[in-house]
Amino acid sequence: MTPQAREAILAADRVVGYLTYLDLIADLIKDKEKVGTAMMQEVDRCQQAVDLAIDGHQVVVISSGDSGIYGMAGLVMELANKVPAENRPQVDIIPGLSAVNVAAAVLGAPLMHDFAVISLSDLMTPWDLIKKRADLSAEGDMVIALYNPRSKKRVTHLDEVRELVLKHRDPKTPVGIVQKAGRPGQHMVISDLENFTKEEIDMQTLVIIGNSQTYVENGRMITPRGYKL
Amino acid sequence: MTPQAREAILAADRVVGYLTYLDLIADLIKDKEKVGTAMMQEVDRCQQAVDLAIDGHQVVVISSGDSGIYGMAGLVMELANKVPAENRPQVDIIPGLSAVNVAAAVLGAPLMHDFAVISLSDLMTPWDLIKKRADLSAEGDMVIALYNPRSKKRVTHLDEVRELVLKHRDPKTPVGIVQKAGRPGQHMVISDLENFTKEEIDMQTLVIIGNSQTYVENGRMITPRGYKL
Incomplete structure (x- = not known):
């Protein structure tokens, strides 16, 4: 994991991701509130992340490898773009090792x-x-x-x-x-x-x-x- | 830079690379012995790294981005493979963000x-x-x-x-x-x-x-x- 990804997780108050990946970084998440979903529920999971961000939370979405290569980056951005401009959360993509x-x-x-x-x-x-x-x-x-x-x-x-x-x-x-x-x-x-x-x-x-x-x-x-x- | 790359630099006693890149990580290199060469001298540079490793040094070759994508990984490995088995240094590739x-x-x-x-x-x-x-x-x-x-x-x-x-x-x-x-x-x-x-x-x-x-x-x-x- 890159230092930038680590910092983003530490700075967040909500951590969203596939349950198996959340388990892998349990030591970083500690007592932050988690939103874990099973495999194949990518749209639900990313929509929850966007909803939490609209509510004012600092949300990090966990994606294995590089979120920008067959990962969750695009889906999160597509869902955020559906939100009217005045409420649209800012999405930052943190590159990783694919x-x-x-x-x-x-x-x-x-x-x-x-x-x-x-x-x-x-x-x-x-x-x-x-x-x-x-x-x-x-x-x-x-x-x-x-x-x-x-x-x-x-x-x-x-x-x-x-x-x-x-x-x-x-x-x-x-x-x-x-x-x-x-x-x-x-x-x-x-x-x-x-x-x-x-x-x-x-x-x-x-x-x-x-x-x-x-x-x-x-x-x-x-x-x-x-x-x- | 990934933690793994950082650790490799800290563990080395010789740091080899294109001068511009060595300057970018001067705070990590500190007083380690540097072998810096100009652009376009890739073969010379990597041969020096291999020679230093044969001499028993712990050498790290700096390559920007991911050394495995159009970087120095292949050249170092090719040169190391020319060394007879009894002296051949071990080459570890540390992936990075390309x-x-x-x-x-x-x-x-x-x-x-x-x-x-x-x-x-x-x-x-x-x-x-x-x-x-x-x-x-x-x-x-x-x-x-x-x-x-x-x-x-x-x-x-x-x-x-x-x-x-x-x-x-x-x-x-x-x-x-x-x-x-x-x-x-x-x-x-x-x-x-x-x-x-x-x-x-x-x-x-x-x-x-x-x-x-x-x-x-x-x-x-x-x-x-x-x-x-």
């Missing part, structure tokens, strides 16, 4: 060159559009970071993406897999494009598919920037 | 959906490949973050990218421009695809081009994730 930042560091240096960040969750995005993005990113030889690569309900999406990328990239291309990046239980494995879908991969996993230049040496994944050595 | 994390927070919430990160520096990458990546990312309707958008020597690249994206995207698409993200002198402006290249843009600027869903409201840029409100 899974892509942390997972890359765990794997080595896979993001030294251009990359695409794609979520395979099709709850709110058509699967055809997600596939198109993966296909075009692979055609452009970009490193590809996949959020939400697999869930209990979505078991075949990752295999479809693998097939798309294989059209453009060597089967031996390194693929890094990091579970629980930066959290207790963190686990990483480096596989390749041909075999990586056989690894244990769930919603809390970040997958980084290398580009044509990415290689593995001494157990770490590196995409060279192009310096002459 | 310009894309910070600039997005300044602009609002432009990265709520899939995005591409592309550097327009063609010092080590063929310009045709960079253009191809921009073109394909635009075709895939991904938000596009541009690092190194313009330098004194490269004045027309950004206009070429603008033309490519305009083939796929409305001229009114919001474009966020952040100079010195997270540093003294930070400045942001939100323009659109038709006009953004007229703004002041240099090597220290990050440009975020929205996708087809991105909009501007109350002076902030938002790419909705797709929640029903």
Whole structure:
């Protein structure tokens, strides 16, 4: 957690977030009033935060990783924008370390060159559009970071993406897999494009598919920037 | 700066980096021995860091933003890998906030959906490949973050990218421009695809081009994730 995020939590009198995340920062929240909701209740949760802010509270919304990357930042801002100007609360976004930042560091240096960040969750995005993005990113030889690569309900999406990328990239291309990046239980494995879908991969996993230049040496994944050595 | 980065600097006895960055953290370095080099001497600088580590020093290499995103992580690792196993220093990468994390927070919430990160520096990458990546990312309707958008020597690249994206995207698409993200002198402006290249843009600027869903409201840029409100 960055010092700026820590300060925001300490300065707030109401802390809103997904219950599991609130538990992770219990030592910071202490006896502040909490508004915790279960998964999938993002709109309710952020609306409560906006309502509390309208009532004059100093509210902080907890979002894991970087709230600005597939996080709660946009939803809070959209809801705040629905409030008439005279009551509209000010929204400040505090940047953080997203899974892509942390997972890359765990794997080595896979993001030294251009990359695409794609979520395979099709709850709110058509699967055809997600596939198109993966296909075009692979055609452009970009490193590809996949959020939400697999869930209990979505078991075949990752295999479809693998097939798309294989059209453009060597089967031996390194693929890094990091579970629980930066959290207790963190686990990483480096596989390749041909075999990586056989690894244990769930919603809390970040997958980084290398580009044509990415290689593995001494157990770490590196995409060279192009310096002459 | 994250607590982990701070601790690493405090624990080191040698601090290596681009002089300008070392000056920014002078209060942390204090009387530690510094190895500062000018811009464009990345290989020399990182080789010195590796040599010092081989000699038994606890070395920290300073890289602005996230060392794992267009930073020094890969170069240090590549140079360390050239050292025979018996002398090879251990390299730990400490993730940080990259310009894309910070600039997005300044602009609002432009990265709520899939995005591409592309550097327009063609010092080590063929310009045709960079253009191809921009073109394909635009075709895939991904938000596009541009690092190194313009330098004194490269004045027309950004206009070429603008033309490519305009083939796929409305001229009114919001474009966020952040100079010195997270540093003294930070400045942001939100323009659109038709006009953004007229703004002041240099090597220290990050440009975020929205996708087809991105909009501007109350002076902030938002790419909705797709929640029903």
